[in-house]
Amino acid sequence: MMNKKHIKRSYDPASQKMIKKAEAEDIKIVWDRYDAMQPQCGFGELGICCKICNMGPCRIDPFGEGPQEGVCGATKDTIAARNLARMIAAGTAAHSDHGRDVANTLIMAAKGESHDYALKSTDKLKKVAGVYGIDTSGKSVEKIGEELGEKCLAEFGQQRGNLRFISLAPKKRQQLWEKIGITPRSIDREVVELMHRTNMGVDNDYKNIIKQGMRTSLADGWGGSMIATELQDILLGAPEPVRATVNLGVLKEDQVNIVVHGHEPTLSDVVREAAKDLELLALAKKYGANGINLAGMCCTANEILMRHGIPSAGNFLQQELAILTGAVELMMVDVQCIMPALSNIANCFHTKLVTTSPKCKFPGVEHIEFKEEKALEIAKNIIRLGVENYKNRAKKKIDIPKEVKGLIAGFTTENAFRFLGGKYRSTYRPLNDAIISGRLRGAAGVVGCNNPNIRQDWAHVSMVKELIKNDVLVVQTGCSAIACAKEGLLTPESAFEFAGPGLREVCEAVGIPPVLHVGSCVDNSRILIILSEMVKEGGLGEDLSDLPVAGAAPEWMSEKAVAIGFYVVASGVFTVFGTPHPVLGSENLTKYITHELGDIVGGKFAFEADPIKAAHMMIRHIDLKRKALKLGPMMHQKKIH
Amino acid sequence: MKIKVKKPDVKIYCDITKCVGCHSCEIACAVEHSKSKNIFSAVKEKPFPKKRVKAEHINGKIISLHCQHCEDAPCVKACMSGALSKDEKTKGTLLDKDKCVGCWMCVMTCPFGAIVRDIENHVAVKCDLCPDRDDYACVVACPTGALFAGTKEEFEKKIKGRKK
Numbered sequence: 001m002m003n004k005k006h007i008k009r010s011y012d013p014a015s016q017k018m019i020k021k022a023e024a025e026d027i028k029i030v031w032d033r034y035d036a037m038q039p040q041c042g043f044g045e046l047g048i049c050c051k052i053c054n055m056g057p058c059r060i061d062p063f064g065e066g067p068q069e070g071v072c073g074a075t076k077d078t079i080a081a082r083n084l085a086r087m088i089a090a091g092t093a094a095h096s097d098h099g100r101d102v103a104n105t106l107i108m109a110a111k112g113e114s115h116d117y118a119l120k121s122t123d124k125l126k127k128v129a130g131v132y133g134i135d136t137s138g139k140s141v142e143k144i145g146e147e148l149g150e151k152c153l154a155e156f157g158q159q160r161g162n163l164r165f166i167s168l169a170p171k172k173r174q175q176l177w178e179k180i181g182i183t184p185r186s187i188d189r190e191v192v193e194l195m196h197r198t199n200m201g202v203d204n205d206y207k208n209i210i211k212q213g214m215r216t217s218l219a220d221g222w223g224g225s226m227i228a229t230e231l232q233d234i235l236l237g238a239p240e241p242v243r244a245t246v247n248l249g250v251l252k253e254d255q256v257n258i259v260v261h262g263h264e265p266t267l268s269d270v271v272r273e274a275a276k277d278l279e280l281l282a283l284a285k286k287y288g289a290n291g292i293n294l295a296g297m298c299c300t301a302n303e304i305l306m307r308h309g310i311p312s313a314g315n316f317l318q319q320e321l322a323i324l325t326g327a328v329e330l331m332m333v334d335v336q337c338i339m340p341a342l343s344n345i346a347n348c349f350h351t352k353l354v355t356t357s358p359k360c361k362f363p364g365v366e367h368i369e370f371k372e373e374k375a376l377e378i379a380k381n382i383i384r385l386g387v388e389n390y391k392n393r394a395k396k397k398i399d400i401p402k403e404v405k406g407l408i409a410g411f412t413t414e415n416a417f418r419f420l421g422g423k424y425r426s427t428y429r430p431l432n433d434a435i436i437s438g439r440l441r442g443a444a445g446v447v448g449c450n451n452p453n454i455r456q457d458w459a460h461v462s463m464v465k466e467l468i469k470n471d472v473l474v475v476q477t478g479c480s481a482i483a484c485a486k487e488g489l490l491t492p493e494s495a496f497e498f499a500g501p502g503l504r505e506v507c508e509a510v511g512i513p514p515v516l517h518v519g520s521c522v523d524n525s526r527i528l529i530i531l532s533e534m535v536k537e538g539g540l541g542e543d544l545s546d547l548p549v550a551g552a553a554p555e556w557m558s559e560k561a562v563a564i565g566f567y568v569v570a571s572g573v574f575t576v577f578g579t580p581h582p583v584l585g586s587e588n589l590t591k592y593i594t595h596e597l598g599d600i601v602g603g604k605f606a607f608e609a610d611p612i613k614a615a616h617m618m619i620r621h622i623d624l625k626r627k628a629l630k631l632g633p634m635m636h637q638k639k640i641h
Numbered sequence: 642m643k644i645k646v647k648k649p650d651v652k653i654y655c656d657i658t659k660c661v662g663c664h665s666c667e668i669a670c671a672v673e674h675s676k677s678k679n680i681f682s683a684v685k686e687k688p689f690p691k692k693r694v695k696a697e698h699i700n701g702k703i704i705s706l707h708c709q710h711c712e713d714a715p716c717v718k719a720c721m722s723g724a725l726s727k728d729e730k731t732k733g734t735l736l737d738k739d740k741c742v743g744c745w746m747c748v749m750t751c752p753f754g755a756i757v758r759d760i761e762n763h764v765a766v767k768c769d770l771c772p773d774r775d776d777y778a779c780v781v782a783c784p785t786g787a788l789f790a791g792t793k794e795e796f797e798k799k800i801k802g803r804k805k
Contacts, residue, residue: 038662038698039661039662039696039697039698039703040662041661041662041663041664042660042661042662042663042703042785043661043663043784044663045661046661059663059784061784061785061786062661062785063659063785063786065785065786066784066785066786067784
């Protein structure tokens, strides 16, 4: 069975069908390109190729016979550390630039410069304004919004002081960052400093490079990403638990299918409004369609899924497959994780690809630039293109997999764990008590991408099932959340089938799924606040590193995942990545980030491609933390050896 | 065709424990067989210079695969125009592109897939053991020392003597 190509490539039956279709029609997709790329260069994989200056490119011989230092004298430790650090810088830049745009939109909405947005969550606005020390008394919502937006925006280029959101971390954590010298001071500054330090002939000490790498990553998690999350909640509404559907089967045969793909929800949120426009619906009818069906892809999907219950057509490796259904009239993309291959795949079908961000264009692809001032008008124009494209459908080419699963999304820092306490005593107390009493072993965040180097979704699903079986409550974001949603794990009912007895009791009592969808990849910042709230609630130590929790990115591919991994580790959490970071060419650096960091920041990395073994590493770590906290034995289960 | 006579019985071997799949051998081969023999000019030549070696993934192992200059070469037997022959002195398998008619029988019979089609010129191309130089471009370019030019005995000796 497993030697069949489509089954080897993906765990998801909907994906398998489309992979088969691609093969039958001789359309090359991501897995074919991956195969054609084999073998991949070992120097790159090991992180010991340096092309930072023009004396190079230099490569260190991993077998010790050839050169052991670059032309400048950089060792494999320096080279691997610089390369890894630049991945952190790029990942931080991506999340944070997203945050910057959201801050700008918030200001425009508050000033009335963009009529298509309003400040939807005043609760959240007041809460975040409090963190930023804004005096809200007697001020209008718009005034507070404007001041907050400006303060957030200023943090990108701030020259003095530290980021404000770090004040949400436990005191002990803040003091530790201060002591080591990794408190993030500004967002852009940390990225710039990291690029400077990794320039030719600056920072040559791999430990010192990684130190600035951690500081930069913290400017992402506790800065750029957190600004993106919090301001989006204010601007677009704080998510509440919502039922929705997921997988390619959400595409409809008799409707105009519009897929929004990328990361920034400012446009997709308005597209959702535009899809309800009566004139456009009438136009769709004129062309013979029974409506306009909006579906998401990647993290843009997560954003409108958790706020509005818009279905998700799938995760990262399904972007080409959605077009392969032949039923997508238009795919509009904003930024990040958008494969350049999409334009070629779209050319094989009637699908129209439209880019919308000035930061992300494709040669030969129609570009309709998104402007906040005219958001709704632009959104309508884009949808009109899709509706008009309905007539170009080749009926024979349409092949939509039936697979659809239900899920509940929309859990946040504010609502998720309060549910455990019920409506009237909404605190984190019941969550902490469940862990202290041994009903729950602990919690884990399983996040990250898809990667053709591992069977699509298989690692996410296997790991999460193993964790919940062992009474570990799981929170998820991004493509990982979509992977498990497709398996049906994000429903309350899945607790009966997959959760251990303790976790099942909790899920039954409160009616939550054993696996909680907390949003998109910038929303990993929610997990940081959830953990801080757990510490604040008491009984589980004084620092994030005391908590019986662990993180994982079993199918990672993006530089953003490296930035996330580092801010989670630098916040004190043990984190397992599936395939290793490109560092194995340097024994010292590998040892540093997988062992020594534990003594410095409390968190460290592990690399384990087998998702079950990785889950067991996480469980063992959680058990160690339980022991250190002198918590009682597990109510129902034994420890994993 | 000018062929520099090198040491006899030499071919290119790959130590599969050291090949990391960086494709440096492929690039060096293409450059060596370009008009300019310079990478920056070679990438602009039309038709592109052809490489005659390939870094491949076989059963989880990476190998840089070259013409094995077989003693009883199937390609020589299959060649209908007499373009392929065995050199009596060096025991190398040689291809005279002026005689090649592009029937691709050699491509089909080669058990190693080591013969490549040059579609634009309609001739077969294969490892010619770098007649224009004293050493071998791929071996020189190999950054891990996985590639080795020598006789079978010399390679065996090297493999036995390598660090465990």
